[in-house]
Amino acid sequence: xxxYSARNGVLGxxxxxxxQAQAGFTLIEIMVVITILAILSVLVVPKLVxxxxxxxxxxxxxxxxxxxxxLQMYKLDxxxxxxxxxxxxxxxxxPSVGEIPKNWREGGYLPKIPADPWGNQYVYVSxxxxxxxxxxxxxxxxxxGGEGKSADIESWNME
Numbered sequence: 001x002x003x004y005s006a007r008n009g010v011l012g013x014x015x016x017x018x019x020q021a022q023a024g025f026t027l028i029e030i031m032v033v034i035t036i037l038a039i040l041s042v043l044v045v046p047k048l049v050x051x052x053x054x055x056x057x058x059x060x061x062x063x064x065x066x067x068x069x070x071l072q073m074y075k076l077d078x079x080x081x082x083x084x085x086x087x088x089x090x091x092x093x094x095p096s097v098g099e100i101p102k103n104w105r106e107g108g109y110l111p112k113i114p115a116d117p118w119g120n121q122y123v124y125v126s127x128x129x130x131x132x133x134x135x136x137x138x139x140x141x142x143x144x145g146g147e148g149k150s151a152d153i154e155s156w157n158m159e
Contacts, residue, residue: 053140053149056117060137060153063114067091067122067135068155070109077103081126081133088113088124116153118142130156 070091075081078101082090085098091109095101116122116137128134134155141150 056140057149057153059117060139061158063116064122064135064137064153064155064158067110067113071133071135073105073109074101077101077105084125088122128156130154
């Protein structure tokens with residue numbers, strides 16, 4: 001005679017089905033998670049959005065420092081900074097205008113001159129009014145002057 005246990009019979013099948021049904025999340029649990037994520041996004045996103053302008057300003061300052069280092073190396077090799085006419089391109093390609101440098105380093109001083117974080121070219125003037133050269137980004141508005149996020153980032157006025 002065969003013995004039936006809770007494992008083999010109808011009761012066993014119900015227990016197994018019950019366990020399988022409990023494997024997923026309930027609708028309420030999913031709604032709670034979505035609500036928590038929505039609350040977090042409302043709190044976090046505005047803070048991140050406000051930081052993009054500051055991040056661009058920091059990136060511009062880092063790029064200006066890098067370009068300044070290239071200008072310093074150029075001066076060490078050639079005795080002076082590139083002229084305004086030669087521009088920052090003199091750090092990448094040997095100048096063919098103005099006073100041609102005699103000791104221009106093969107391969108240049110920088111791999112390329114980056115655009116500022118807003119997609120504009122850096123402004124370079126040599127000799128400058130604030131030092132041997134002036135190097136600046138016009139900031140978010142792409143125009144001289146401005147305040148806040150539109151303020152110029154200037155090599156002689158870095159904080």
